[in-house]
Amino acid sequence: MTPPAAGALEQDEPSFSGSGASGPRLVTAPSPGSLPADLQQRINQMQASRLDSKRLPTVPALARILPGGGLQSGGSYSVRNSAALAMALLAGPSAQGAWCGVVGLPEFSVEAAREFGINLDRLILVPAPGAQWLTVTAALVDVVSVVLTRAPEHLAPTDTARLKARLRQRGAAMITLGSWQQSDSTLGVAESVWEGLGSGRGHLRARRMKITATHPSGRSRHAYLWLADLQHGLRDPAGGRLPAGDGTPDSADGGDPLFWPTLMNS
Amino acid sequence: MDSAPDGSPPTATRTLLLWCPDWPITAALREHSLEADAALALVAKGEVFACSPAARQDGVRRGLRVREAQARCPHLICLPYDPDLDQRSFEPVTAAVEAILPGVQVLRPGLCAVRAKGPSRYYGSEEKMASVVFTTLAAIGLTDVRIGIADGLFAAEQAARVAEETDDADAPLCIIPPGRSPWFLSTFPLDVLDQPKLAVLLRRLGIRSLGDWAALEAADVRNRFGEEGALAHRMASGIDSAAVVPRVPPPQLDTTVDFEPPLVRIDQLAFAFRMSAEAFVGRLRGAGLVCTVLRVVLSSDSGEVSERTWQHPRWFDADDVVDRVRWQLQGGRNADSGLSSGITRVHVDPVTVEDLGDHADGLWGTGPDESVHSGLARIQSMLGHGAVLTAIIAGGRLLADRRVYIPWGDAAPGSAGTLPRDRNLPWPGRLPGPVPATVFAEPVPAVVLDAAGNGVDVDGRGVLSADPAFFSAGRNTGPRWPVQSWAGPWPITERWWDPGGRVLNRFQLVDPSGSAWLFLLEDHRWWAEATYD
Numbered sequence: 027m028t029p030p031a032a033g034a035l036e037q038d039e040p041s042f043s044g045s046g047a048s049g050p051r052l053v054t055a056p057s058p059g060s061l062p063a064d065l066q067q068r069i070n071q072m073q074a075s076r077l078d079s080k081r082l083p084t085v086p087a088l089a090r091i092l093p094g095g096g097l098q099s100g101g102s103y104s105v106r107n108s109a110a111l112a113m114a115l116l117a118g119p120s121a122q123g124a125w126c127g128v129v130g131l132p133e134f135s136v137e138a139a140r141e142f143g144i145n146l147d148r149l150i151l152v153p154a155p156g157a158q159w160l161t162v163t164a165a166l167v168d169v170v171s172v173v174l175t176r177a178p179e180h181l182a183p184t185d186t187a188r189l190k191a192r193l194r195q196r197g198a199a200m201i202t203l204g205s206w207q208q209s210d211s212t213l214g215v216a217e218s219v220w221e222g223l224g225s226g227r228g229h230l231r232a233r234r235m236k237i238t239a240t241h242p243s244g245r246s247r248h249a250y251l252w253l254a255d256l257q258h259g260l261r262d263p264a265g266g267r268l269p270a271g272d273g274t275p276d277s278a279d280g281g282d283p284l285f286w287p288t289l290m291n292s
Numbered sequence: 293m294d295s296a297p298d299g300s301p302p303t304a305t306r307t308l309l310l311w312c313p314d315w316p317i318t319a320a321l322r323e324h325s326l327e328a329d330a331a332l333a334l335v336a337k338g339e340v341f342a343c344s345p346a347a348r349q350d351g352v353r354r355g356l357r358v359r360e361a362q363a364r365c366p367h368l369i370c371l372p373y374d375p376d377l378d379q380r381s382f383e384p385v386t387a388a389v390e391a392i393l394p395g396v397q398v399l400r401p402g403l404c405a406v407r408a409k410g411p412s413r414y415y416g417s418e419e420k421m422a423s424v425v426f427t428t429l430a431a432i433g434l435t436d437v438r439i440g441i442a443d444g445l446f447a448a449e450q451a452a453r454v455a456e457e458t459d460d461a462d463a464p465l466c467i468i469p470p471g472r473s474p475w476f477l478s479t480f481p482l483d484v485l486d487q488p489k490l491a492v493l494l495r496r497l498g499i500r501s502l503g504d505w506a507a508l509e510a511a512d513v514r515n516r517f518g519e520e521g522a523l524a525h526r527m528a529s530g531i532d533s534a535a536v537v538p539r540v541p542p543p544q545l546d547t548t549v550d551f552e553p554p555l556v557r558i559d560q561l562a563f564a565f566r567m568s569a570e571a572f573v574g575r576l577r578g579a580g581l582v583c584t585v586l587r588v589v590l591s592s593d594s595g596e597v598s599e600r601t602w603q604h605p606r607w608f609d610a611d612d613v614v615d616r617v618r619w620q621l622q623g624g625r626n627a628d629s630g631l632s633s634g635i636t637r638v639h640v641d642p643v644t645v646e647d648l649g650d651h652a653d654g655l656w657g658t659g660p661d662e663s664v665h666s667g668l669a670r671i672q673s674m675l676g677h678g679a680v681l682t683a684i685i686a687g688g689r690l691l692a693d694r695r696v697y698i699p700w701g702d703a704a705p706g707s708a709g710t711l712p713r714d715r716n717l718p719w720p721g722r723l724p725g726p727v728p729a730t731v732f733a734e735p736v737p738a739v740v741l742d743a744a745g746n747g748v749d750v751d752g753r754g755v756l757s758a759d760p761a762f763f764s765a766g767r768n769t770g771p772r773w774p775v776q777s778w779a780g781p782w783p784i785t786e787r788w789w790d791p792g793g794r795v796l797n798r799f800q801l802v803d804p805s806g807s808a809w810l811f812l813l814e815d816h817r818w819w820a821e822a823t824y825d
Contacts, residue, residue, distance in 0.1 A: 108825050109729035125664055132733040135822065136683040136695045141727050150668060151681040151697065153733070162671055169667030218806030220824075222725065223777040225759065230725045230779075230800055230808055230824065253726060 082171065082199055084118040087255045091239040091247040093211050097172070100194035104177075104206040106214030110138070111237065112174055114256035115201050115213075117142040120149065124171035129163050130155050131176055131203065142257050160185055167198045177202040212240045216248065304444030304532045306470065308408040308418075310389065310425065311438045311452040312382075315402025316342040318436065319381040320371055331365050333358075334373040341373040378402070386539075388432050392424055395538025405448065407536045408441055418467055426463045442468035444532030447477055450484060473530030478503025485524050490517070502528040543579055546641040547572040554593045554634025561635055562618050569613040572640055577648065582607035585644035588620050594633040601643060605665055605701045612669065613640060619677040668700050677701075687713035689721045689784050691731045691810075691822050721784045723798075728810055728822035735819035738765040738811055740799075741772070749816055750781050750797050763801055765809065765820040773803040781813065 084096035088111075097103070097115060105112045109131075116139070120126050125148045128134050132153040140146055150170060155162040159178050166173050167189070190208055193200055202209065216238045222231030233253040240246040312318060316334050321344070326332060331347040333340045340361050343352045350365035362368050378401035386404060390396050393406045408418060415421040422439045429437050440451025447468060455466040468476045480502045482491040499505050506529040514522040526532060549568045555561045576583055584607050590598045602616045617638060672680050681697040688694045693713070740748045742758035749757045762772045780799030787793030796814035798821070803809075808824035 110825065113729055133730045135691065135727060135729055135731040137685050137691065137731075138727040138729045140685060146683055146685070149682065150664075150700065151683060152671060152675070152679060153681065154679060155675065158674055161674065165667055165671050165674075169664045215825075220777070220802050220806060220808050223779050223800060223802055223808075225777055226756075226779060228779055230802075233726070233806075233808075233824070257726075 080197060082119045082124070083122045085114050085256055087249065087251050088114060088213075088237070088239075091237065091249045092213075093239070093241055097199050098210065099171070099197040099199055101210045102190065102193060102200040102202065102206060102208060104202045104204065104209040104212045106205070106212060108213075108215045109134070109203065110142075110253065110256065111213055111215060112201050112203055113139050113142040113144065116172055116174055117144050117256075119172050119199075120144040124148070125150065125169065127152065127166040127170040127173045129166060129173060129175040130159060130178075131174065134174075160189065163200075164189060164192055167192050167196050167200070170198065172199045172201065174201045174203070177204050177206050183207075209242070211242075214238055214240075304447070304473065304530060305535055306408045306412075306443055307441070307445050307448040307536055308393070308406045308411075308421070308425075309440045309442075309445065309448035309452045310404050310406070311440070311449070311455075312385070312402045312434065313436060313438065313456070314342060314344065315382065316373060316378050317344045318434075319378050319401070320374075322381060323377055324371065326369065330369055331367055332369045332371065333361055335370050336373040375401075384432060385429065385434060388428050389425065392428055393421070395536065397536050397538055399445075403449075405445055405536050407538070419465070422465045422467075423463060426465075438464040438466075440466045440468075442476065443470060443473040443530055444527075445536065446527040446532040447473040447530050450477060450480060474503075474506060477528060477530055478506065485527065487520070487524055490521060490524060506530075543575070545572075545575060545579065545581075545645070546639065547575075548637065548639045550637050551635060554636045556634045558618055558621050561621065561638070562614050565617055565638055566610065566614055568638075569617075569640070570610040572613060573608065573610045576642065576645065580648045581642075581645040582648050583642040583645050584608070585642070586613065586616060587641040587643050588617055589637075589639040589641070590617070590620060590635055591637040591639075592633045592635055596633070603702055606662075607646070611673075615669075615673050616677075619672075622676065672700060685715055687715045687717050687719050689719055689786060691723065691728065692733070694722075695731070721782070723810070726824070728808075728824045730825050731822040732820065735812060735821055736765050738763060738809075738818040738820045739772075740801075740811065740813075740818050750813055754781060754783055754797070756781060760799070760801065763803075763809070763811070763818075765811075765823075773805075775801050776804045777802045780811075 080099045081095065082097040082099050084092065089096040092103075094101075097118065103115065105115070116126050121143045123145070126144065127150045129152045131151075134151065134153075136146060136149070136151075139149065150166065152162055152166070159175075160181070163173060163175055186208060189200075205212070214237070215235050217236040219234045220230050220232070221234070222228050235251050235253065236248055237251055238246050238248040317332060320326075320332060320334055321328060321330065329346050330344060331350060331352075332344040333347055333352055334342045335358050338358055340352060340354055340356045340358065342354060343361070347361075347365050347368055350368075352361045352365050352368065356364075358370055362370070382398065382401040386396055386398055389404065389406065393411045396404050396406050398404045408421065412418045412421045415424055418441050422441065425439060426437065429435075438452045438455040440448045440453070440455055442448040442451045451466040451468050455464040478501060482494055482500070482502065482505065484502070485491060494505060499508075505525065508525065510522065510525060510529075513525045517525075547568050549565060551561070551564065555564060573583075584604055586602045586604070586608055588600055588602065592598075598620060600620050602620075604612060608616075617640070621635070668680050678699045680700040682700060684696050684698065685694055686696045694715075740760045741762045742748050743761040744758070745762075746758065748760045751757070760775045760778055762774055764772045778799060778801045781797035782799070783795075783797050785793070785795050788795070794814065796812050799811040799813065801809045801811055809820055810822040810824070812819045812821045
């Protein structure tokens with residue numbers, strides 16, 4: 027749609043004065059500028075869509091520090107010390123309608139999960155798999171997109187490899203609380219500061235966190251985030267777009283003398 | 293069927309009517325295996341719906357408020373009224389009558405009608421026919437039965453009601469000879485027509501009995517009172533045109549398996565029941581139905597009866613039926629554990645059946661949810677019905693109260709209609725701010741100390757003994773973390789009038805590393821309720 031419009035503008039250009047033509051150029055300038063970036067992103071996506079690395083939707087705040095730019099289907103991730111971080115990882119796929127499973131976590135707070143944007147209708151909990159952890163997890167991997175679990179202390183390397191193969195075959199992702207030998211990335215909260223609490227006054231309101239993602243090779247990336255960024259991270263892009271969409275007519279009304287005359291001239 | 297062609301006077305069908313008085317009470321007494329002379333009241337919407345003769349003697353009446361009824365009769369047993377139970381328990385009676393007299397119409401539970409002409413000729417006379425019915429019903433343990441035989445349904449019902457006043461206590465029977473129904477009905481008051489408005493109007497017109505009413509000209513009645521009045525007039529005249537419409541006996545869909553000798557192992561039982569389960573599902577399929585709600589009744593050697601209704605998010609196939617029987621047996625135990633006593637009988641009854649067409653698979657399957665369900669059913673068959681859960685959020689002050697788990701398949705996920713507490717109510721005292729991500733299933737014992745190393749406590753007036761300075765959480769006294777910032781006590785007093793109520797204080801604590809905890813102080817002891825990790 028953009029190229030014909032630009033072409034039409036350029037055809038019109040000679041019939042107007044130079045100052046009048048600069049207006050349309052200003053308006054159309056961003057789209058050719060962003061076009062290479064868009065294309066590059068699409069190329070990246072197409073290059074990345076090998077069998078084992080389709081990307082699952084991820085909270086943008088975390089997608090930036092995860093290897094490959096988000097949760098990869100077939101991948102396994104471990105979260106060191108934060109259930110909230112694990113919930114934020116679940117929230118991305120769940121908000122897009124994927125089924126999620128939680129195995130062996132009786133203390134998983136569904137109310138917090140809902141705050142993170144996880145759809146409780148499509149959340150399956152198996153709080154006590156007992157001795158059949160592996161069977162249950164494997165059966166869940168068959169049917170849901172993301173499984174959150176606490177890894178058992180002792181698991182034979184062959185079983186780990188088999189589970190990993192199952193994950194890759196089914197295109198599901200696994201998130202473990204605690205360490206997991208073959209994880210693609212280990213996330214953790216390195217620093218955390220709470221706001222809103224004094225000595226004897228107030229209540230917890232907001233949390234500032236430094237989140238690190240460590241690659242098995244030892245390379246690590248980090249991000250400073252508010253807890254609210256994780257919770258509303260999914261709504262943010264839509265929310266960001268909405269004010270922009272509303273903003274354009276507003277600025278057009280407010281900016282009448284600047285833009286409208288030139289557009290009407292053209 | 294007996295409606296006469298135009299011109300000749302309409303005639304009524306010769307009808308036998310069987311009436312079991314107080315059927316809801318009889319059914320409830322049998323279901324809950326109570327004494328026949330127990331004072332029992334069935335309650336619907338806070339009012340007495342039906343009561344047993346013993347309760348009636350003490351002054352309990354239909355329509356009385358429960359509290360008033362209990363005041364009049366202190367040993368009254370109150371049970372909720374269950375219309376399904378009436379239907380269900382009347383079914384054996386219908387079946388027994390059907391075995392000896394063809395074509396039974398069930399008017400409502402406790403009341404059924406049969407066309408009397410054919411059977412009376414077969415048994416010799418109407419009296420003999422009635423005595424056969426009495427003996428048949430006595431054989432299934434039903435003695436309080438009344439029979440009326442007359443021309444037409446309405447007259448027969450009135451005859452059955454009169455039968456209790458006849459002398460013969462063993463066989464209350466009232467036979468109105470053919471053609472005498474109008475005479476029999478003529479003395480009845482207008483109320484038996486069950487049309488209160490019409491009765492009031494007729495009384496104002498000076499008509500006091502059915503005889504007076506029947507004496508009016510049929511054409512005039514129709515002109516003045518319309519179709520409804522004409523119907524009531526015909527009933528009063530004993531030319532009730534309502535024919536007995538025999539029911540078609542429903543196909544036998546439930547299944548019962550008896551085990552002799554009793555089986556003591558669950559896996560044995562599951563194996564033995566599999567064939568019957570397949571036949572059960574096959575029969576349903578043959579009738580073009582699928583079962584979505586199932587009732588399993590297990591009787592054991594020691595006389596225990598376990599009954600439970602199971603739901604299914606889609607519909608039951610044979611494996612599902614066997615699974616439900618197994619789950620009901622094993623309760624919380626393992627699959628290979630023995631039972632306390634042997635199982636002698638398994639009865640499976642489809643409670644809700646739906647048309648197969650509504651549940652058929654689409655041409656390309658019905659989407660991914662189907663595979664989710666079958667995968668979860670596999671996990672359920674491994675771990676038990678209650679091991680695979682979906683969650684909904686209920687109302688409450690404590691975080692553990694706010695989450696409600698529902699076993700997969702028990703109700704549609706996300707349906708909040710069955711919640712005990714409403715989330716949208718205000719719940720003063722609930723937690724402000726972000727919700728902790730980890731809520732311990734059981735509160736974890738904790739220790740909170742002040743700067744001098746003494747335990748921190750809150751007195752009866754809600755005053756803190758000292759500012760908390762150190763805390764630890766965990767079964768064994770773990771490392772002590774200094775308190776960086778804290779807030780509290782936030783008192784929660786739940787149901788102070790109830791011995792089961794709780795009085796506790798809530799605290800939020802943050803240590804220097806930035807991890808935050810939610811602590812409870814109840815009865816001078818500290819617990820960690822949740823952590824914001």
